[in-house]
Amino acid sequence: MSRRHLAMLTATVLAAASLTACGSGDEPGDGGKTLTYWASNQGASLEADKEILQPELDKFEQQTGIKVNVEVVPWSDLLNRLLAAATTGQGPDVVNIGNTWSASLQATGALVEFDDATLDKVGGKDRFVPAALAAAGAPDKPPAAVPLYSLAYALYYNKQSFADAGITAPPTTWEEMAEAGRKLTGDGKWGLAVEGANPSENAHHAFTFAQQYGGEWFDAAGKPTFDTPQNVAAVKRYVDLMAVDKIVNPSNAEYAQNQSVSDFANGKAAMLLWQAAGANLKSQNMAADAYGVAPVPFLANPPAGGKQVNSMVAGINIAVFKHTKNLDGALEFVKFMTSDTEQVTLNKTYGSLPAVGTVAADPAFAADEQKVLAQTLATTAAPLPQVPEESTFETLVGTAIKELFADAASGRPVTEDSVREKLTRAQQQMR
Structure with a gap:
């Protein structure tokens, strides 16, 4: 994406206010044990999403000692805020992005690329549904994110x-x-x-x-x-x-x-x-x-x-900003969110489909709605241009x-x- 395109999409946000949400390491004395996570609005309201996500974030903290501060961002604001964070180098550690934006955000150079070595840190490339992973960045480049929720x-x-x-x-x-x-x-x-x-x-x-x-x-x-x-x-x-x-x-x-x-x-x-x-x-x-x-x-x-x-091949990806001060912790959080247990828990709650093949046959996704979505993704969906x-x-x-x-x-x-x-x-x- 050219600087001109970035400027056009972020000028309003940058002119209105500076970003106040900071990445990990900004809390004195936390030892790099805090992550900031921007989650996209998947449920009926921002508050409903916070209630759904908080128990899972608490579980992650219990397992790793890393606290995750979550902000659920409405879709009307999310793209501009992501572009502003990419431009300024200030913002969260981990983010949700609409999978259609993957190539655009990748072109800013602000996201961690999931090459084979990085993918191995979150469970390996073969865990992810190929069609979902294909909508995670520009062709012939390492993905700029990994799939989290699959939709149609x-x-x-x-x-x-x-x-x-x-x-x-x-x-x-x-x-x-x-x-x-x-x-x-x-x-x-x-x-x-x-x-x-x-x-x-x-x-x-x-x-x-x-x-x-x-x-x-x-x-x-x-x-x-x-x-x-x-x-x-x-x-x-x-x-x-x-x-x-x-x-x-x-x-x-x-x-x-x-x-x-x-x-x-x-x-x-x-x-x-x-x-x-x-x-x-x-x-x-x-x-x-x-x-x-x-x-x-x-x-x-x-x-x-x-x-x-x-x-369209719809879905939500999870990405990490390069400006994070706790890359290992951020990747550990991505691994947690894409684990079998969390994929079943979160996708069942939201009615979406898992982005990893290991749980695709779970009974949680056998309802008529999920059958229609899965059939559509498998046969009649097409990705937006990356x-x-x-x-x-x-x-x-x-x-x-x-x-x-x-x-x-x-x-x-x-x-x-x-x-x-x-x-x-x-x-x-x-x-």
């Missing part, structure tokens, strides 16, 4: 709402979804919930739709190709769920994080596209037998070049789609021309 998108649907509308099976195509959504919309309820103001979520769906239309966001040389006809058609198809099909509440244009899950859990929307939503739904008192889980739909008639892809500019792509394209959802919510037409204009502007900003 799925379609969640309210069984009672479907039965009341006479819908006997979940939709398998976008056309069927639009038809079902219209039957499910009315009396203050909506067919589908989305998060139109969530740039990362928007970019993930843009990637998947574009794959189905035969589009790519970067060419083989890593040059952005945002405004191709295929990508324009893909983004329009997604935004049209609100603009044309009218199965999405216009207020969803302002939804930023977890609000769509809340609408689904509370019966305000009958369908949801999400990554491992089960634990989040449970925390909001939605019974597991109240909803079904199915693969994300495909296009009924894909154009030439269209791919059978219905999810290029240094990937995180910038998510920010710019995701924001362009946010603006298009705002247009749709306010009644302004969303046309091919208006979509192309937004994507062209995003592409120009990349350059």
Whole structure:
């Protein structure tokens, strides 16, 4: 990633305030026995994540004598804070990163690379699921992180709402979804919930739709190709769920994080596209037998070049900053978090899939939700481009789609021309 791209993404954070979270060794007299860990928000709230993680961190301290101070960082802040920490050399020892950001953060040079010798310190390369490890850094380079939680998108649907509308099976195509959504919309309820103001979520769906239309966001040389006809058609198809099909509440244009899950859990929307939503739904008192889980739909008639892809290879990686004053302790913590016991405990709690092959067959991951996610990852998921500019792509394209959802919510037409204009502007900003 160029210094210009880094500056664009971190200027706001650096101008607002200096970082106050410091790495290990900053507490006088601790003997390097304290680590700072930034965890990404996986549960229903930051507080819920802290409650889930703290007993495991206490267990690590009992085993090693190393105390871990955790801060759960919301997704809306995480990328900018990580880039700021990479730029300044100040920040935590260990971090969670979205696996799609791996190459971007690797290009800063701020993360410890997991070469074979380093991988051996955390249990060895062969422990990790190959597809998950492949999304941990740029091709032909040692990974900049190791996988922690494996995820994929799925379609969640309210069984009672479907039965009341006479819908006997979940939709398998976008056309069927639009038809079902219209039957499910009315009396203050909506067919589908989305998060139109969530740039990362928007970019993930843009990637998947574009794959189905035969589009790519970067060419083989890593040059952005945002405004191709295929990508324009893909983004329009997604935004049209609100603009044309009218199965999405216009207020969803302002939804930023977890609000769509809340609408689904509370019966305000009958369908949801999400990554491992089960634990989040449970925390909001939605019974597991109240909803079904199915693969994300495909296009009924894909154009030439269209791919059978219905999810990105999603997941959370765990990484170590080079500025840590306790590298051995940080790697020991990574080894602990990716151990068989912790992989079962944490992934079972979050409803995600283990990133190590040794526990993939554990009964904890035999529920219908995990079966759908595992099948998707194995057969119809594709990784986002592992290029240094990937995180910038998510920010710019995701924001362009946010603006298009705002247009749709306010009644302004969303046309091919208006979509192309937004994507062209995003592409120009990349350059």
